Amino acid sequence: MSDSPTAHPLLPSDSKRIGPGDLVFDCPACRKSLVVDKVAAGQILPCPLCKKPIQVPQTSRVVMLDQAPETQKLAQLPDWERELLTIQSSLKETQHQREEAGNFYRQHSSEANRQQLRMEKLDARLKELRESRDALLAQHPEKKNA
Ligand SMILES: [Zn+2]
Numbered sequence: 001m002s003d004s005p006t007a008h009p010l011l012p013s014d015s016k017r018i019g020p021g022d023l024v025f026d027c028p029a030c031r032k033s034l035v036v037d038k039v040a041a042g043q044i045l046p047c048p049l050c051k052k053p054i055q056v057p058q059t060s061r062v063v064m065l066d067q068a069p070e071t072q073k074l075a076q077l078p079d080w081e082r083e084l085l086t087i088q089s090s091l092k093e094t095q096h097q098r099e100e101a102g103n104f105y106r107q108h109s110s111e112a113n114r115q116q117l118r119m120e121k122l123d124a125r126l127k128e129l130r131e132s133r134d135a136l137l138a139q140h141p142e143k144k145n146a
Pocket of ligand 1: 028029030032050052
């Protein structure tokens with residue numbers, strides 16, 4: 001991996017899961033919370049939000065670097081609320097899958113209906129053709145076993 005400034009850009013801290021190797025600090029110009037890989041400490045990089053060049057500090061302002069703000073928030077919730085969130089997320093995903101299955105079914109059931117009508121017409125046509133053939137053969141018994 002390269003140490004060029006672009007290899008470790010500054011990012012808004014809510015745009016990325018913050019890991020133990022990340023520095024979290026506020027932009028001195030716009031006060032937005034930023035995150036960057038700690039190898040960028042001391043470098044001067046443009047803030048992604050206000051575009052001003054800022055020097056990355058050597059230390060992070062956040063003590064718990066191993067948990068993203070979302071994860072911390074989740075950990076503070078009572079068990080039942082965490083369970084509720086899990087259920088709601090599964091519910092959403094299952095609803096999505098159900099819609100997909102429904103769309104697929106509707107699309108293909110109309111095609112299946114068309115093919116079923118066609119099979120019925122072809123069956124009727126086969127019956128007619130067999131009857132015509134049998135009637136003709138009945139008039140010419142000498143050909144029946146030919
Ligand atoms: Zn800024």
